[in-house]
Amino acid sequence: MAFFEVTDLHKSFGNKEVLKGVSLTLDKGQIMAVIGDSGNGKTTFLRCLNFLTEADTGTISINGETIFDANIPLKPSELRKKRMKMGLVFQSYNLFPQYTVLKNTYLAANLLVKEEASAYAKTLTNASLSEKRRLVSDFKKKRKAENVENAKQLIGSMGLDDESDKYPCQLSGGQSQRAAIARALMLSPEILCFDEPTSALDPKLTAEVLNVIKALKEEGRTMIVVTHEMSFAASCADKIVFFRDGKVVEQGGPEILTDPETADLKDFLQLNKE
Amino acid sequence: MTFTQITLQLLSGFGTTLLLFVLTLVFSLPLGLAVCAGSMSRFKPLRFLTRGFVWVIRGTPLMLQLFVVFYVPGMLLNWPIFASLRHGRFIAALLAFVINYACYFSEIYRGGIESVSQGQYEASAVLGLTKGQTFFHIVLPQVIKRIVPPIGNEVITLVKDTSLARVIAVVDIIMEAETILSLHALIWPLFYTGVFFLVFNGIVSFSLRKLEQRLDYYKI
Numbered sequence A: 001m002a003f004f005e006v007t008d009l010h011k012s013f014g015n016k017e018v019l020k021g022v023s024l025t026l027d028k029g030q031i032m033a034v035i036g037d038s039g040n041g042k043t044t045f046l047r048c049l050n051f052l053t054e055a056d057t058g059t060i061s062i063n064g065e066t067i068f069d070a071n072i073p074l075k076p077s078e079l080r081k082k083r084m085k086m087g088l089v090f091q092s093y094n095l096f097p098q099y100t101v102l103k104n105t106y107l108a109a110n111l112l113v114k115e116e117a118s119a120y121a122k123t124l125t126n127a128s129l130s131e132k133r134r135l136v137s138d139f140k141k142k143r144k145a146e147n148v149e150n151a152k153q154l155i156g157s158m159g160l161d162d163e164s165d166k167y168p169c170q171l172s173g174g175q176s177q178r179a180a181i182a183r184a185l186m187l188s189p190e191i192l193c194f195d196e197p198t199s200a201l202d203p204k205l206t207a208e209v210l211n212v213i214k215a216l217k218e219e220g221r222t223m224i225v226v227t228h229e230m231s232f233a234a235s236c237a238d239k240i241v242f243f244r245d246g247k248v249v250e251q252g253g254p255e256i257l258t259d260p261e262t263a264d265l266k267d268f269l270q271l272n273k274e
Numbered sequence B: 001m002t003f004t005q006i007t008l009q010l011l012s013g014f015g016t017t018l019l020l021f022v023l024t025l026v027f028s029l030p031l032g033l034a035v036c037a038g039s040m041s042r043f044k045p046l047r048f049l050t051r052g053f054v055w056v057i058r059g060t061p062l063m064l065q066l067f068v069v070f071y072v073p074g075m076l077l078n079w080p081i082f083a084s085l086r087h088g089r090f091i092a093a094l095l096a097f098v099i100n101y102a103c104y105f106s107e108i109y110r111g112g113i114e115s116v117s118q119g120q121y122e123a124s125a126v127l128g129l130t131k132g133q134t135f136f137h138i139v140l141p142q143v144i145k146r147i148v149p150p151i152g153n154e155v156i157t158l159v160k161d162t163s164l165a166r167v168i169a170v171v172d173i174i175m176e177a178e179t180i181l182s183l184h185a186l187i188w189p190l191f192y193t194g195v196f197f198l199v200f201n202g203i204v205s206f207s208l209r210k211l212e213q214r215l216d217y218y219k220i
């Protein structure tokens, strides 16, 4: 069984069927590039993977664990746990404007500390009440400090050391997108998805962000990137998936970009050359 | 009457004005949140009812609302509660002001909440934030930043609106000045009341500007 497996994902908005049965697999540590013309369901597909949109039918599994099954509704708390296995970087960054880059990065992790602490408190069966309280408060402090440290490290690895204390309104597009990547990495998702992460950026900033994604690949991260950057797809992706009309029309190694099998992909590549 | 005597008498009226101002804000700012929740409710009847009520309050003069609050209990229940209580007139005025301002504030809150982009909610969801965490850590700070300027405008209007309470015979500063006019045939104290309003509004505007500046460390 593949590390990441999507089977028969369907999604309709009203009577418009946007995903018409998407199935694909991805191995650990690989990059999948999703390509295709506008309006063919690429974003909808990523949103389904991250539960922002609920697919009508189909399943998603990571490492053999089913994280989504349209037939089995989940409680909000379970859903939250499962969705944290996936990360998503938006085209428009969606950083939180009122927080610095650093706080944007550690916020979600720190908000989880409360739950971690109550789980930890349950393990302290022998401690007295006052001792328990002290241990739990120490635990919280320690976890929060670790999160801040971890966030700083991630920000550094994104080349944003000097921007750590800046607010999103003070960042360039490329810096914003790298900050958004740091934020998404904070919860160590099994799979990180990108929805056209560079389409709002000029060529220089695009290169900045794509280099970061390449570096993440070196670290062994598993990623799915919706992109219009054919050269990036050709040079970085282990797997190319071509969407047309809500379906995966062709998939394979990067060689399909030079030697496509289907007329549709041939057609698409021809148009995207100019 | 000396200048000092007149100033002191006007100040006693202005005390009522200030009390009305402060208590109106204390009650209407939180009540506005409840009205806002009603007007954004997913339960349709509640939403329509609340929005209809807000529409009526915002579409009619505050002066009329003062009369309605003051006279209707007496007419309908045959129980002129506000006319018989010791501070009844003041309470009636306060009630009318609180209802009126809560409705205006609710619309400002609603605008603030609706202006937070869908992307903020989605980014929060993807990061595993609960609904409550999303509201308090992500949405609310942005809402506060957005609503401070329009709330400030309403607060300044309220300073001046308090003088409407005199239509149900709440003795405010202007009414004190009129008393002086009729008893001592002095007209200038009436104009002098403007100074009190200006000074007070100056303080309020200054504080609001400071608050806005404090929230100015980021842009949305």
Ligand SMILES: Nc1ncnc2c1ncn2[C@@H]1O[C@H](COP(=O)(O)OP(=O)(O)OP(=O)(O)O)[C@@H](O)[C@H]1O
Binding pocket: A013, A018, A036, A037, A038, A039, A040, A041, A042, A043, A044, A045
């Ligand atoms: N919430 C929605 N309600 C109704 N229709 C929607 C919704 N979201 C997406 N669609 C429709 O689904 C189709 C696929 O949209 P999607 O955004 O997934 O395409 P895309 O491949 O990402 O395109 P692009 O390259 O322009 O980003 C479009 O026709 C769009 O109008």
Ligand SMILES: [Mg+2]
Binding pocket: A042, A043, A044, A195
């Ligand atoms: Mg898209």
